[in-house]
Amino acid sequence: MIKKRLKSGNIFVFALIFILSIIWISTSSVYASSGSKNIIHKVSTATVGTPIRYNFTLSKKTDLLFVMKTSERIGCTIAINDPNHDIPIQTVHLSTVSKNMEYLSDQGIYRNSEKINLDAGNYVLELQFENDTNFDFTMDQVSSGATLKNSNLTVTKGFTGQISVVNGGTIKSCTSNKPSVASVTNKGKITGKKNGNVVIKVKLTSGKVLNCKVSVVSNQYTSKKIDTKDIEYNTCKLKPYQASFDSKGNIVVKFLVVNNNYGVVSELSNYSITIKDVKKTTVAAYKKNAFPVNVPSYGTASYTVKIPKSSLKVKQNKIDLRTCTFTISSGIVN
Secondary structure, eight states, X not given: OHHXXXXXXXXXXXXXXXXXXXXXXXTTTTTOSTTOEEEEEEEEEEOTTOOEEEXXXXXXXXXXXXXXXXXXXXXXXXXXXXXXXXXXXXXXXXOTTOTTOEEETTTTEEEEEEEEEEOSEEXXXXXXXXXXXXXXXXXXXXXXXXXXSOSEEEEETXXXXXXXXXXXXXXXXXXXXXXXXXXXXXXXXXXXOSSEEEEEEEEETTSOEEEXXXXXXXXXXXXXXXXXXXXXXXXXXEEEEEEEEOTTSOEEEEEEEEEESSSOEEEEEEEEEEEEOTTOOEEEEEEXXXXXXXXXXXXXXXXXEEEOGGGBSSOGGGOOGGGOEEEEEEEEEO
16 A cells, blocks of 8 residues: 555656646747747646636637657647537647657657647637656647748759748748749749749748749859969969850869969869759769860960769759859869
8 A cells, every 4th residue: 555655656746846847848849939939738637538628719820839748759639619509610630750859868758749720710729648747738828920031042943942941830832933943842842944034923821922033044043253362372263153064964163273372273184074963963073184274474374174984973853053163173284
């Protein structure tokens, strides 16, 4: 009998520690989204099969963010009900296999989240858990000050870009005023089809509409040219300034040899050029033991190198030259 009481006492103490610790953790996260407003924040204990209900009111159509923290990996169903008829208007399942489920190892708890959009009105929120658990639940009204991460985007012809919303907004739909130039999905993925400019109308679940200006350009790398005044005295620098594919799929690279030194540069020894994409993956590489040049003292000269199609590490249609980085290295022979 004594042992049983001790065991029950230990469970109570554990639950109390969890609740107290999660209260401390959540005080800094209730207003986690910039400009958001907390509507419900409850820390309690749930019993399986027993629904927990909270009343709330929305003064306007808005996005709502649900965040559930539990001591164990447990699923939960959130129902938004009509208070007059007790009929579910929307239902959200915070599944244990949801992509938003995560374990916060530094806090020893599980965190799950989901976002919905709801019209103005009076509601009853109902929580149902799969098992008994301690929980910390927040429902935030997401900021209505949502904006585009970039209101002007440049996309390479044949490649894609992504529209992103910050400050709490959620994309509902997207439309392009010139789909022949750039098409867009309702998730904001843009595909450049031909050179030109378009305006993409982004409608959020809150009803707000934002515009994104998109320029579709050729698959060509360009960079600012330099001369001797741009580099240190007694040095020599190689600078690529243009690159594009020719009709056979070779990459044609134009580069400068800038010689801010006394003496003619006659050769680039162990010449190499490496091209990497935005993920820093090498997409093309080229080497040559000797590359003849003729650059006078304190002078600049332009040269062209053709990287054969056979030197490409990936297919041509996977290489967005415009966003690649080019690195040229070599020894200098005077």
